[in-house]
Amino acid sequence: MHPVLVSFGPFTLHTYGLFVASAFFAAIFLSLHGARKEGIDPDRMLDFAFYVTLAAILGARILFIIVEYPYFLADPIRIFKIWEGGLVFYGGFIGAVIVAILYMKRHDMPILTVGDIVAPALALGQAVGRIGCLSAGCCYGKPTLLPWGITFTDPRSLVSPDKLGIPLHPTQLYSSLGNLTLFFFLLFMSRRKKFSGQILLLYGICYPLLRSFIEIFRGDPRGSLFGGMLSTSQFISVIVFLIALTFYFKLRKGHQVSGLDK
Incomplete structure (x- = not known):
């Protein structure tokens, strides 16, 4: 793919950074539109988005560093080169959720209503951001003989050197x-x-x-648990799924969950 979009002397624009930035802007724009429809102050929503975005980036990077710590031990300066690739969604998700709840509690925002606004925006942001992953070569798949397999040849990509030139699951x-x-x-x-909360919980399911x-089709090293039975992300997925499913049925039956909404 194309890990570097433009390079002029010392200036380099990484494709990954461009798409991740575009993903955040798309998600924030859609969230502001939803906030206006729900009667939530757009300025408050923008302030909320700023802090949640910072938490998401920090959390996503920290989890990536934890999973790939041998890589960063060999070259610690790469910890700060986020624009080259290397964010784990669930790390960002956990960081964003913690900061979002704290912010909404402090500013008396309806948590479930805001969650319903943000959930579609989050899915759209991920759809855009993953194109950046494709460009950088991170989050790559296992080798495949299927006709839609993609081949990475650029040595600057994040694909493992032994996978360069081999068709991989996209x-x-x-x-x-x-x-x-x-x-x-x-x-x-x-x-x-x-x-309230239905859209957020549908996303969580x-x-x-x-x-x-x-x-199942991922080929990059990303940590595993229980003797390799589950990847780190699959383990977190099980937890998120069970929590979301439990709350979905509680709220669908009309049960009130104290402090989550107005």
């Missing part, structure tokens, strides 16, 4: 298309929402299923 595209489908599904359900399935 797991980045699987994720991008899956998240785009999830985005449209959540938009469709938003117009038929029965209770559907995304872990999508992610766990795609993990």
Whole structure:
């Protein structure tokens, strides 16, 4: 693919950085639009998005460093080169959720309503951001003989050197298309929402299923648990799925969850 989009002397624009930035802007724009429709102050929502975005980037980077610590031990300066690639979604998700809840509690924002606004935006952002992963060569798939396998040849990509020139599952595209489908599904359900938190929890149910399935085809080292039975992301997916499913049925039955919404 194309890890470097433009290079002029000392200036280098990495394709990954461009798409990740575009993903955040797309998600924030859609969230602001949703906030206006729900009667939430757009300025407050923008401030919220700023802190949540910072938490997401920091959390995503920290988890990537933990999973790939031998790589960073060999070259510690790369810890700070985020624009080259290397973010783990669930690390960002956990960081963002913690900061989002703290912020909304402090500023008396309706947590479930805001969650319903943000969920489709998050899916859209992931769909865009995964194109950056494809360009950088991170999150790559296992070798495949299928006709849609993609081959990385640029030595600057994040694909393991032994995988260069070999057709691989385009797991980045699987994720991008899956998240785009999830985005449209959540938009469709938003117009038929029965209770506050439904869209957020549908995301929490559907995304872990999508992610766990795609993990089967991933070929990059990303940590494993239980003797290799589950990847780190699959393990987190199980937890997120069970929590979301539990709250979905509670709220669908009309149970109130104290402090989550107005």
